[in-house]
Amino acid sequence: MRLDRALANSGYGSRSEIRKLIRLGQVTVAGEVIRDPAFPLGGPAAETVRISGQERLLHDHLTVMLNKPAGCVTAMEDSRLPTVADLLPPAWVRTGLVPVGRLDRDTTGLLLLTNDGTLNHRLASPRWGVWKIYRFRYDGPEWTPGDVAAFAAGLTLPDGRRLKPARLVPRSGGVADLMLHEGKFHQVKRMVRTCGREVTRLHRHTFGPLTLDENLAAGASRLLTADETKALRAAVQMDEPAGGS
Numbered sequence: 136m137r138l139d140r141a142l143a144n145s146g147y148g149s150r151s152e153i154r155k156l157i158r159l160g161q162v163t164v165a166g167e168v169i170r171d172p173a174f175p176l177g178g179p180a181a182e183t184v185r186i187s188g189q190e191r192l193l194h195d196h197l198t199v200m201l202n203k204p205a206g207c208v209t210a211m212e213d214s215r216l217p218t219v220a221d222l223l224p225p226a227w228v229r230t231g232l233v234p235v236g237r238l239d240r241d242t243t244g245l246l247l248l249t250n251d252g253t254l255n256h257r258l259a260s261p262r263w264g265v266w267k268i269y270r271f272r273y274d275g276p277e278w279t280p281g282d283v284a285a286f287a288a289g290l291t292l293p294d295g296r297r298l299k300p301a302r303l304v305p306r307s308g309g310v311a312d313l314m315l316h317e318g319k320f321h322q323v324k325r326m327v328r329t330c331g332r333e334v335t336r337l338h339r340h341t342f343g344p345l346t347l348d349e350n351l352a353a354g355a356s357r358l359l360t361a362d363e364t365k366a367l368r369a370a371v372q373m374d375e376p377a378g379g380s
């Protein structure tokens with residue numbers, strides 16, 4: 136792949152920004168300054184690329200972990216409301232990131248975004264059974280062993296929809312954790328309401344093998360590390376691409 140495209144696809148700037156850096160002699164490949172934006176790269180991870188002296192990993196695809204704050208919608212654009220895209224560097228957004236599933240506007244925590252369509256599809260599909268763990272605060276009576284058993288057996292919503300087994304773990308002080316491997320619309324809130332309680336705060340801290348990075352403040356994001364990407368892909372049985380991702 137051409138140098139300028141590989142760097143733009145990896146989220147380091149727009150094609151024109153990258154070309155400018157290349158022409159200014161700011162980009163090296165395997166230690167050599169390259170001034171030709173069309174310079175052919177051997178493939179991701181085949182050569183060390185540096186921009187202004189800093190090593191830059193090349194990705195076939197970009198996957199981002201965002202600590203979603205309350206108040207923004209899980210969409211890349213919206214005519215009225217702030218979106219998760221507003222929180223990300225524009226160079227990442229331009230690579231075609233799409234949220235993996237959806238968190239409600241008032242829900243906080245771990246949201247993944249990726250421009251890898253297959254990965255996105257598998258992570259969001261109940262077929263692959265990726266667990267998500269939510270911590271929630273609720274109003275209503277304390278949970279009983281009977282409630283825990285009902286979640287484990289699979290609840291039926293008032294509209295007749297039968298849900299897959301889920302794990303409810305009551306904590307003290309009006310807090311509980313819920314592990315799910317589905318992602319239906321308002322699922323946690325509807326499950327809790329079906330059992331006579333009301334969610335007052337909802338936060339997702341785990342998505343499959345990934346836990347929200349505690350160094351990410353609300354609204355902050357980072358690219359997944361190579362190990363995290365590998366674990367995520369393994370969770371949905373995607374083979375590693377030849378040159379890594």
Ligand code: URA
Pocket residue numbers: 237238239240242320321322323324325337
């Ligand atoms: N379940 C919900 O009810 N809301 C979310 O944002 C996520 C899961």
